[in-house]
Structures are given as C-alpha cells and as structure tokens.
Amino acid sequence: MPHPASAAPTSRFPAWLLICGSLMAIAPLSIDMYLPSFPTLAGDLGVDIGQVQLTLGAFLVGLALGQAFYGPFSDRFGRKPPLYVGLCLYVLAAMGCALARNVESLMLWRFLQALGGCAGMVMARAVIRDRLEAHESARAFSSLMLVMGVAPILAPIIGGAVLTVSGWRAIFWVLSGAGLLILLLVHLRMEESLDRRHAAPLRLGTVARSYAELLRDREFLGYSLSAGFGSAGMFAYISGSPFVLIELHGIAPSHYGFVFGANALGLITMSQLNARLVRGRSLDQVLGATLLAALAAGMVLAVAALAGMAVLPVLLGGFFVFIGALGCVSPNASALALAHQGHRAGTASALMGTLQFSLGTLGGAAVSVWRDGSALPLGVVMAACGAGAVLMRHYGRSGARARPGAR
Incomplete structure (x- = not known):
C-alpha cells in the first residue's frame, strides 16, 4: 500500500529504508x-591494467x-516490478x-551487470521521494548513506x-550471491510505494516530454549535475587510486582496502553530521559549504602533483x-533536485542517476586514458570535478x- 509523501519514518532505520x-x-x-584485484x-x-x-x-x-529505462517503467507499473527484472539480470x-x-x-558482462544493478538505485531514490518531503528526504538519504557506506x-x-x-x-560469485539475497528481501519485505492513482502512462511521447521538461528545469538540472560532478570526482578516485596508491x-593490495575504507568512513561520518546540520539550516547552505571543501581538496591534490x-x-x-x-553533497543535492518532482519521481530519479553516472563515467575514463605515470591526472580531474559541482550548484x-512561489 502506498505511503503518503508527507509520512516520516517512525524510526531512523525502518525496514523499507x-x-x-x-x-x-x-x-x-x-x-x-x-578493485584490489586489478593487477x-x-x-x-x-592485458595492461589500463584495459x-x-x-x-x-x-x-x-x-x-540503464537508469533512463527503469524510471518511466516504474512510474507506470510501480517500484517492485523493475527490481525483479533488474536484480535477476544482475x-x-x-x-x-x-x-x-x-x-x-x-567488459560485456560488467556492462550487463550494471544494467541490472542500476534498477536498485533508481527505485531506492524514487521510494524515498514517494514517502518523504525535501528535508525528510535529505535526512533519509543521509541515514541511507550510513547503511550503504x-x-x-x-x-x-x-x-x-x-x-x-x-x-x-570468486569475487563475482560472491556478488551474485549478494544479488540473490537482496532480491529475496525485496520480494518478502518491501512494500509498493507508488500510488497507482498517480501512475503515469507509458507512452513514448509522454516519456520524451517528461525528460525534456526535466532538462529545462534549472533547479532539477543544476542540483543533479552538482551531485554528478561530485560523483565524477569520486569515480576518478575509484579508477585512479589503485594505480596511485598500489x-x-x-x-599492498591487501592493505589498499583499509585506506579505501578509511575514506568511506569519512563519507559516512559526514553523512550523519549532515542529518544534524540540515535541521537548522537550508539544504542549499550546507551543500554550498561542503562543495567548497571538496573543491579545496581537489585543488590541493592538483597543485601538489604539479609541484x-x-x-x-x-x-x-x-x-x-x-x-x-x-557525505553531505549527495543527500542534499539529491533532495533538492527531487524536491518538486513528486509527480514523476521515478523518471526524475532515473534522469538524475543517468546524468550523475554519465559524468562519473567521464571522470573515471579521463583518469584511465590520461596516464602519465604520476598522480597528476587524478589530481587535476578531481579538482575540475569540484569546480564543476560548485558552478552547477x-x-x-x-x-x-x-520557481513560482519561491521567496
């Protein structure tokens, strides 16, 4: 049974979250x-590690x-059917x-694995938007980052x-088992959150018109791309850090995971701090401050490599x-981008994800292609991503x- 958008979670980590x-x-x-298996x-x-x-x-x-497909499909048929398809493919x-x-x-199987796995990303954001409004969504995204962190x-x-x-x-056999477990959880414990009275028709013209309207919406596009440039910097780090650090x-490859985990712990810590920060401040204010911190860090990396x-x-x-x-950028930018898209949450979530991971792909590819045997490509790309995120915000x-009605 769908939940009203205004409903707040009764506990910090309800089952659906x-x-x-x-x-x-x-x-x-x-x-x-x-990542540790690259060499x-x-x-x-x-093959070369670049391949x-x-x-x-x-x-x-x-x-x-993949996300562009799942969004309109979920706005018509609900959030669970796309999950069944995507997780089986994964x-x-x-x-x-x-x-x-x-x-x-x-490479081919990894591409197909992503086509399946991205259904979960679209549906998770859409379910949160189905149930919660902007500030509650930001706190839910922050709590969610603790779980996924x-x-x-x-x-x-x-x-x-x-x-x-x-x-x-064996790593991929483990991932296959994890996918089966998540599929079982979705089937047994996840309730449908789409209000079928608001189901959108699945017609090509309607879908194209919705995407066109979203791309013309500066609020949605700007905040989505701000999060996207942040993701691009993160994927540049993910792609380039094994070479730079290892x-x-x-x-050692076995120790690389601890370094990677320490950075993830920083992300989790900031996401939990974000849940407190947004209680007395606007989402945009917190977003702006943390984007400047990311830009400064990227500039330090680039200048240090150049020098x-x-x-x-x-x-x-x-x-x-x-x-x-x-940890602050992602939940706040996502909540701001989806704040006025409740009538097409699945489509908006899909386009936001497509934009973010398109930029993420470019960030990771830039580091992979531009290899000069130093940390310079990684530092410059992360600095450029920080600058792009600030501008898009x-x-x-x-x-x-x-927007009409804004103060």
Whole structure:
C-alpha cells in the first residue's frame, strides 16, 4: 500500500529504508570489491591494467544508460516490478563475469551487470521521494548513506581476502550471491510505494516530454549535475587510486582496502553530521559549504602533483576531505533536485542517476586514458570535478529562486 509523501519514518532505520540502503549498495559493492584485484586480473588475462580499468568504465556506462529505462517503467507499473527484472539480470551477469575468459567478455558482462544493478538505485531514490518531503528526504538519504557506506568500507577488504584465498573470479560469485539475497528481501519485505492513482502512462511521447521538461528545469538540472560532478570526482578516485596508491606508493593490495575504507568512513561520518546540520539550516547552505571543501581538496591534490609534492600524506589527506565532503553533497543535492518532482519521481530519479553516472563515467575514463605515470591526472580531474559541482550548484540555486512561489 502506498505511503503518503508527507509520512516520516517512525524510526531512523525502518525496514523499507534498510532495503533501499541495500539497493543503493549494489553499485559500490560491485565496484569496490574487485578493485584490489586489478593487477592480478590484468596478469591473469594478459592485458595492461589500463584495459582492466576500462571494465570499470563499462560498468559505469551501464549504470548511466540503464537508469533512463527503469524510471518511466516504474512510474507506470510501480517500484517492485523493475527490481525483479533488474536484480535477476544482475545475478546472471555476475555469474558471466566469474566465467569470463578474456577482458572483452568481462567488459560485456560488467556492462550487463550494471544494467541490472542500476534498477536498485533508481527505485531506492524514487521510494524515498514517494514517502518523504525535501528535508525528510535529505535526512533519509543521509541515514541511507550510513547503511550503504558499509559496502565501500568492507567491499575492498572482503575482495582482497577473497582474492588471496580463491582468486578474482570468486569475487563475482560472491556478488551474485549478494544479488540473490537482496532480491529475496525485496520480494518478502518491501512494500509498493507508488500510488497507482498517480501512475503515469507509458507512452513514448509522454516519456520524451517528461525528460525534456526535466532538462529545462534549472533547479532539477543544476542540483543533479552538482551531485554528478561530485560523483565524477569520486569515480576518478575509484579508477585512479589503485594505480596511485598500489603502484606508485607501494601499498599492498591487501592493505589498499583499509585506506579505501578509511575514506568511506569519512563519507559516512559526514553523512550523519549532515542529518544534524540540515535541521537548522537550508539544504542549499550546507551543500554550498561542503562543495567548497571538496573543491579545496581537489585543488590541493592538483597543485601538489604539479609541484612534484604529491607525497603519500598529502594524497591521503586530499582524498579523505574530498570523499568525506560527498557525505553531505549527495543527500542534499539529491533532495533538492527531487524536491518538486513528486509527480514523476521515478523518471526524475532515473534522469538524475543517468546524468550523475554519465559524468562519473567521464571522470573515471579521463583518469584511465590520461596516464602519465604520476598522480597528476587524478589530481587535476578531481579538482575540475569540484569546480564543476560548485558552478552547477549556483545554477540550480538560481532555478529554485525563479520557481513560482519561491521567496
């Protein structure tokens, strides 16, 4: 039975929010668990590590493209049917990854795995918007990040352990099992949140018109792209940090997960602080301050690399501040982007996800393609992403002020 948009969760972690957290965790779990295996995977398949990094790019492309489909479908048929389709595809594709014999087939299966897994991301955001208004949504997104934040902390550590014991293929068998477990939770414990009285017709013209209206909405587009540039910086870090930390600075693959987990812990900590900050401040005010922190961290990384001073403490500090700031950026920008899109929450969530992961793909690809044997590409890309996020926040803010009825 659908829940009214004004309903607030009766506890900090109601069952539906925990399930949303597990759905959102699919992407970081699928990405972060196999990061420590990059050098081993490259050696096993007989390719350069840059080609292995492209399998991450294929996953991000799948995340970006797949979300555009699930949104309109969910606005017509509800939030659960797309989850059944997407999670089944995810499980089968993870099995395909485990059985891949060359990097090309691995890229294909990773793409299909992302096409399935991204259904969870779209539906989680849509369910939160179905149930809650803007400030409650921001707090729910912050709580959700605490749940899904366990994935980037544990995934590289688990991945490194599985890699040591059973090899990189076992990592994808573990992911397949995780997908089956989440599918079972969705079936048994998740209630439908779409009010069928407001179901949108699934016609090509209607869908195209909705997407066009969203792209003309400065508030939605600006805040979505602000979060997107933040995601691009994070995926640049995800793509480039194995080389910078493991290859350049000699961190053992089994220890890389602890460094990665420390940054994820910073993100979680900031997301929980965000839930308190937004109680007495506007979402945009908190967003603006944390975006400036991310920009400053990116600039430090870029300048240090240019000056030949990108020593390990500087890198670790810059990564920690940038990723930690995203704990406030993501929930607030998402809540602001969806604030006035309750009548098409699935479509808006899908487009927001497509924009964010398109930028994420570009950020990760830029670091993979621009390789000069130093930390410079990673630092410059993260700084550029920080600047883009700040600019897009101002664009979204101008749209919010121009909206009829805004003060």
